[in-house]
Amino acid sequence: MENFEEHIRHILLYYFKKGKKATEAREELRQVYGRNVIEKRQCQNWFARFRGGDFSVKDAHRSGRPSEIDDDKIKALVQANKHSTVRELATALKVSIGSVHGHLKSLGFVKKLDIWVPHELKEIHLTKRVNVCDQLTKREENDPFLKRMITGDEKWIVYNNVSRKRSWSKRDEAPERQAKADIHQKKVMLLIWWDWKGPVFYELLPQNKTINSDVYCEQLQKLSDAIAQKRPELINRKGVVFHHDNARPHTSLVTRQKLLQLGWDVLPHPPYSPDIAPSDFHLFRSLQNFLNGKTFASEDLIKQHLDKFLAEKDRKFYERGIMKLPERWQKVIEQNGQYIID
Structure with missing residues (x-):
């Protein structure tokens, strides 16, 4: 099964072939997957790659072992600060924003608006x-x-x-x-x-x-x-x-x-x-x-x-x-x- 980042790139390629601009494609993705789904620069880089005739959505081969996200570690970070952004979690875990987003989804985490309460009870x-x-x-x-x-x-x-x-x-x-x-x-x-x-x-x-x-x-x-x-x-x-x-x-x-x-x-x-x-x-x-x-x-x-x-x-x-x-x-x-x- 393809990873979340590849899934996003397939959607970017689809929008590219539909004639959309990189900023338009990113906005569409943000409306579906959240504001932190992909960086503006990343989106522009992939569109530049498509314009150059390279339609592969696979990562370029890198030496060394790819980073993996430990379930317990990401859960601990979320529990420690439930207001953490995907970007903050990605920085702490030293992985991509897309990886964090996909992993949070697989663990059942979703962003919800806080509920107003009458008073902060001591x-x-x-x-x-x-x-x-x-x-x-x-x-x-x-x-x-x-x-x-x-x-x-x-x-x-x-x-x-x-x-x-x-x-x-x-x-x-x-x-x-x-x-x-x-x-x-x-x-x-x-x-x-x-x-x-x-x-x-x-x-x-x-x-x-x-x-x-x-x-x-x-x-x-x-x-x-x-x-x-x-x-x-x-x-x-x-x-x-x-x-x-x-x-x-x-x-x-x-x-x-x-x-x-x-x-x-x-x-x-x-x-x-x-x-x-x-x-x-x-x-x-x-x-x-x-x-x-x-x-x-x-x-x-x-x-x-x-x-x-x-x-x-x-x-x-x-x-x-x-x-x-x-x-x-x-x-x-x-x-x-x-x-x-x-």
């Missing part, structure tokens, strides 16, 4: 996440509380929800241009609390008004009134189990005093952990998908669409968001505190 954060998840798991096993839990958070809703679109174009044409939404555009902040049955209370703050401790405490009082009206069983039985993240307005002294006054059982939540906050990993993700591509002329229209979104979700949607928490806590424990990627 050891203290990993430990805190594991401890809190373990604590909550044991509590739910001994005294199930998820159906008594009220959870909530805030989310900015912008008037112009631009989403990138795919458009057809020829291979050598530039893609269509689309302006990003202005980060300083009009927006309103949604505050919402919900449980396994559905929304309990939500409100849009006035345009561009944000949250602070005083505003948050006012919202907590409105939430308390809504619970008394919509979930009286929580007041009459064991009481409210309350969950929110540890944003500053949520953990300030004023807020803590308000929560003590309300008498709610506040669950712990580790720092930098949206992957175990139901509003983040479940409700807001679905809401943003609903909003993508929509443009609103007024706050009233935003409110109408928000009401529509929440009303169209049945109880099973909200129940899934709450009841998947034990599974996610366990996953954090099994992953030693690392983020859940989904």
Whole structure:
């Protein structure tokens, strides 16, 4: 079986006979095999050779034993730095770029875009996440509380929800241009609390008004009134189990005093952990998908669409968001505190 470099040269010869230039042939190869498949100078040299009437794609005979790539060595280099380029690996191994590319492919390595995570977790954060998840798991096993839990958070809703679109174009044409939404555009902040049955209370703050401790405490009082009206069983039985993240307005002294006054059982939540906050990993993700591509002329229209979104979700949607928490806590424990990627 011919090696990878010979395969590439066969393709170069094909493009040469089709009348393409060396730069055009190289660009075609890069689109299929990656940016580092062949050097510009190498490509030009082979085209010069073809123009001279030499159509052989075999390497010229060299004395000495050809270089071989050791599987363990290339694996060790990749594991040591997963961001290594093919060129860097070729330099370290003293072999050609094409050889490295072919060998990586045979070993099953492919280049993938890194995944964005909310925060670069330090050891203290990993430990805190594991401890809190373990604590909550044991509590739910001994005294199930998820159906008594009220959870909530805030989310900015912008008037112009631009989403990138795919458009057809020829291979050598530039893609269509689309302006990003202005980060300083009009927006309103949604505050919402919900449980396994559905929304309990939500409100849009006035345009561009944000949250602070005083505003948050006012919202907590409105939430308390809504619970008394919509979930009286929580007041009459064991009481409210309350969950929110540890944003500053949520953990300030004023807020803590308000929560003590309300008498709610506040669950712990580790720092930098949206992957175990139901509003983040479940409700807001679905809401943003609903909003993508929509443009609103007024706050009233935003409110109408928000009401529509929440009303169209049945109880099973909200129940899934709450009841998947034990599974996610366990996953954090099994992953030693690392983020859940989904």
